[in-house]
Amino acid sequence: MLTIDQATYDAIVAHAKRDHPVEACGIVAGPEGSDRPERFIEMVNAAGSPTFYEYDSTDLLHLYKEMDERDEEPVVIYHSHTATEAYPSVTDVNLASEPGAHYVLVSTREHGNNEGPVEFRSYSIVDGVVTEEEVAVVPTLTRSES
Incomplete structure (x- = not known):
């Protein structure tokens, strides 16, 4: 299950809406081993595409160095689909x-x-196997919710 605070959920949705019709992408980092999505990091879709996203390799390298220095890891990796349902494509699965x-x-x-609702879904993708998971949106993250 993914437990995410309302502010981070809202930031992901706002980024997806703002970048539409281009796919939005980003990461929410958290302390290593914690499963706590704490630091929202909006990335630029270097592909500039409505059907594909790609991180700029320099930006991604910088981000991973920064996360390493802060003892963080990517807890949430997000992107938007602008014309299809919120389900991982074959490309998404292959890149996971x-x-x-x-x-x-x-x-x-x-x-x-x-204005209007979006479809917001979360998945575990391990060795090409996609498993949908429940999403709990909470006012704020507390120690017991992760």
Whole structure:
């Protein structure tokens, strides 16, 4: 199960809506081994595509060095789908390289960057196997919720 605070959930949704029709992407880092998504990091989709996302390799290298220095790891890896449901594509599954991360997908297909609900779903992707998991949105993260 993914437990995420309301502010981080709202930030992910806002990023997805703002970047529509281009896929948005980013990471939420947390202390190593904690499963606590604490630090929201909005990334740029270097592909600039409505059907594919790609991190800029220099930005990603910088981020991983920074997370290493802070004893953090990617807890949530998120991106949006602008025209399809919030379910990992074959490409998404093939690119999933963090077995401990929650892969969050936000679909903006229904309302785009206008007001209205989005589809927000989380998955575990390990060795090509996709497993949907429950998402609990809480006001704030407490020690007992992770």
